[in-house]
Amino acid sequence: xxxxxxxxxxxxxxxxxxxxxxxxxxxxxxxxxxxxxxxxxxxxxxxxxxxxxxxxxxxxxxxxxxxxxxxxxxxxxxxxxxxxxxxxxxxxxxxxxxxxxxxxxxxxxxxxxxxxxxxxxxxxxxxxxxxxxxxxxxxxxxxxxxxxxxxxxxxxxxxxxxxxxxxxxxxxxxxxxxxxxxxxxxxxxxxxxxxxxxxxxxxxxxxxxxxxxxxxxxxxxx
Numbered sequence: 105x106x107x108x109x110x111x112x113x114x115x116x117x118x119x120x121x122x123x124x125x126x127x128x129x130x131x132x133x134x135x136x137x138x139x140x141x142x143x144x145x146x147x148x149x150x151x152x153x154x155x156x157x158x159x160x161x162x163x164x165x166x167x168x169x170x171x172x173x174x175x176x177x178x179x180x181x182x183x184x185x186x187x188x189x190x191x192x193x194x195x196x197x198x199x200x201x202x203x204x205x206x207x208x209x210x211x212x213x214x215x216x217x218x219x220x221x222x223x224x225x226x227x228x229x230x231x232x233x234x235x236x237x238x239x240x241x242x243x244x245x246x247x248x249x250x251x252x253x254x255x256x257x258x259x260x261x262x263x264x265x266x267x268x269x270x271x272x273x274x275x276x277x278x279x280x281x282x283x284x285x286x287x288x289x290x291x292x293x294x295x296x297x298x299x300x301x302x303x304x305x306x307x308x309x310x311x312x313x314x315x316x317x318x319x320x321x322x323x324x325x326x
Contacts, residue, residue, distance in 0.1 A: 108140050112149065112172060116249065117264045119305050120167040141166060170257065178245030179267040190214045204303055209277060216284025236261060236311060239289050263307040272301035282307065
């Protein structure tokens, strides 16, 4: 991965950063990072805003443009295909008395359950900590740019990218697909803590260790 790709990856996760912060993370001279930022700006992949502080000089805070965000993994075609598949398979009783939003919520739940069933065999024989790590790998295969870690009495599962970003921002109920999918794979309750569609930095989920099998234990995830 080249320097500019690394810059985009960092800004994807942090949402914004100063050139000096990027230089420290990349272990490069600030002047070198600024040259890469100039090229990214020229290509309309990065933009900046001037941040004024109470003390000291203002600084430039860099962030990804809309064009850059849409270059990240997107799977709109799969979303539309899945929705059509689930809609076509609905029975009369599943539609009776439901309005459009309720039908969508039902479709999202079915989509999440179907995705979980597709990957279910990968959970066999694993304890909770191992399942969380495996779910993280599956999410990365699906384009979510995910990471997982252990934090005290719970696991945190974080997704820095959404393959359905524009749709999810317009219809936040779509996030139910991922939550149902993750819950179905782990076999335990999953709490969504933050959501990119809701304007936060990432989508994050909390899984309490107490949900796991105490006889098998919960290994540390790094």
